Amino acid sequence: MSALDIVGDDLKTELPTGETVRFAHLDYAASAPCVEAAAQAVAELLPRYGSVHRGTGVRSQTSTVAYEVARDVVAEFVGARADDQVIFTRNTTDALNLLARALPAGTTTILFDGEHHANLLPWPNPLRLPAPESAYEAIKSLKDALSVTKGTRVLTVTGASNVTGEIWPVRELADIAHAHGVRVIVDAAQLAPHRPANLDHLGADFLAFSGHKLYAPFGAGVLVGRADWLDAAEPYLYGGGASATVGDRPGELTWATGPARHEGGTPNLLGAAAIAAVCAALLVADRDALHRHEQDLLARLRGSLPDGVREMSLFGPDHPRVGIVSLALPGHDPARVAHRLGREFGIGVRAGQFCAHPLVRRLTKSDATATCESGQNALLRASFGLGSTTEDVDRFTAALGEILRS
Ligand code: PLP
Numbered sequence: 001m002s003a004l005d006i007v008g009d010d011l012k013t014e015l016p017t018g019e020t021v022r023f024a025h026l027d028y029a030a031s032a033p034c035v036e037a038a039a040q041a042v043a044e045l046l047p048r049y050g051s052v053h054r055g056t057g058v059r060s061q062t063s064t065v066a067y068e069v070a071r072d073v074v075a076e077f078v079g080a081r082a083d084d085q086v087i088f089t090r091n092t093t094d095a096l097n098l099l100a101r102a103l104p105a106g107t108t109t110i111l112f113d114g115e116h117h118a119n120l121l122p123w124p125n126p127l128r129l130p131a132p133e134s135a136y137e138a139i140k141s142l143k144d145a146l147s148v149t150k151g152t153r154v155l156t157v158t159g160a161s162n163v164t165g166e167i168w169p170v171r172e173l174a175d176i177a178h179a180h181g182v183r184v185i186v187d188a189a190q191l192a193p194h195r196p197a198n199l200d201h202l203g204a205d206f207l208a209f210s211g212h213k214l215y216a217p218f219g220a221g222v223l224v225g226r227a228d229w230l231d232a233a234e235p236y237l238y239g240g241g242a243s244a245t246v247g248d249r250p251g252e253l254t255w256a257t258g259p260a261r262h263e264g265g266t267p268n269l270l271g272a273a274a275i276a277a278v279c280a281a282l283l284v285a286d287r288d289a290l291h292r293h294e295q296d297l298l299a300r301l302r303g304s305l306p307d308g309v310r311e312m313s314l315f316g317p318d319h320p321r322v323g324i325v326s327l328a329l330p331g332h333d334p335a336r337v338a339h340r341l342g343r344e345f346g347i348g349v350r351a352g353q354f355c356a357h358p359l360v361r362r363l364t365k366s367d368a369t370a371t372c373e374s375g376q377n378a379l380l381r382a383s384f385g386l387g388s389t390t391e392d393v394d395r396f397t398a399a400l401g402e403i404l405r406s
Pocket of ligand 1: 029091116119160162190
């Protein structure tokens with residue numbers, strides 16, 4: 001077994017015909033399966049597990065060390081700078097909500113309508129720009145927004161779209177934002193599982209991602225970024241751990257600084273250790289080989305789509321993307337197709353609007369034939385990663401063709 005092998009890769013499912021087949025998991029973008037490294041990290045900690053930061057015995061000491069080592073590994077994974085904090089959260093949604101509350105008062109958040117709701121909804125004072133059709137248009141739109149806004153502003157942008165899989169021109173946007181003294185937040189929920197998510201390369205001041213999309217499904221996520229705003233902000237959760245001293249009267253208290261300020265309560269050690277184990281495995285993995293494998297699968301899937309099916313894209317068919325493909329199925333309800341793929345063919349995909357309603361509306365409207373029978377502009381999404389095979393892809397495209405013809 002290698003560290004990046006999938007746990008449960010041979011999961012079987014029974015079809016209505018009585019035949020048993022290997023389950024073809026093509027829904028990695030929702031939650032990726034667990035890899036060995038994460039499972040092992042958890043298994044090793046379970047017999048020694050204790051309270052983090054709160055005790056003196058061997059269990060507590062082991063747990064505290066494991067938790068802080070996990071923080072260091074994540075810092076290395078994203079290339080954290082000396083003045084960055086690594087805060088463990090529940091997931092990306094939690095990380096971005098935490099950050100939204102830590103922005104200096106009155107901050108305007110500039111974002112595009114291509115975002116997942118987790119990066120669309122938390123911001124107190126958002127300036128929403130239309131989803132662009134090209135990197136050029138995104139840059140122009142950002143420049144215009146910067147010229148008509150004043151005061152403290154941040155740009156928040158996804159690294160890769162959870163709908164189209166397209167890589168956003170984060171670095172180019174970040175350079176412009178920085179030239180205007182504007183900080184940059186990157187939602188790396190879909191980027192980190194597929195590509196290196198390095199703060200410096202991306203030009204990010206803050207970055208968030210989820211363990212369960214990074215093969216570590218134990219309930220933890222990460223927020224990394226500049227300490228000054230995080231240390232100046234109200235603690236995300238009031239309580240133990242976040243407080244440094246508490247007096248006898250209400251209001252007589254001082255808050256901790258550093259990650260503890262926003263990690264109130266007992267932290268999720270197993271989640272943090274699992275994320276760190278995957279980060280450590282990816283740090284030493286041959287990322288080029290993983291990338292080539294994924295791009296081969298992507299090309300295979302896109303090259304064998306049944307007639308009439310339309311792949312959704314903002315930036316055009318040749319734009320770089322991760323292993324996520326969303327399809328409009330003219331004349332068919334994606335939810336019913338997804339259901340049949342699961343029940344009759346043992347293939348797991350997702351149908352709907354993927355918590356990105358403005359983007360999906362925009363993508364389906366721009367393609368007049370895309371509106372599905374259910375009238376909800378829904379799409380069918382296939383997404384893959386480390387454990388995916390050519391057989392998975394071939395089964396998907398063949399089954400989709402069969403369903404659409406029937
Ligand atoms: N951002 C993107 C791009 C996503 O795809 C998702 C989830 O699908 C999220 C944020 C939210 O992630 P989570 O549900 O783990 O908080």
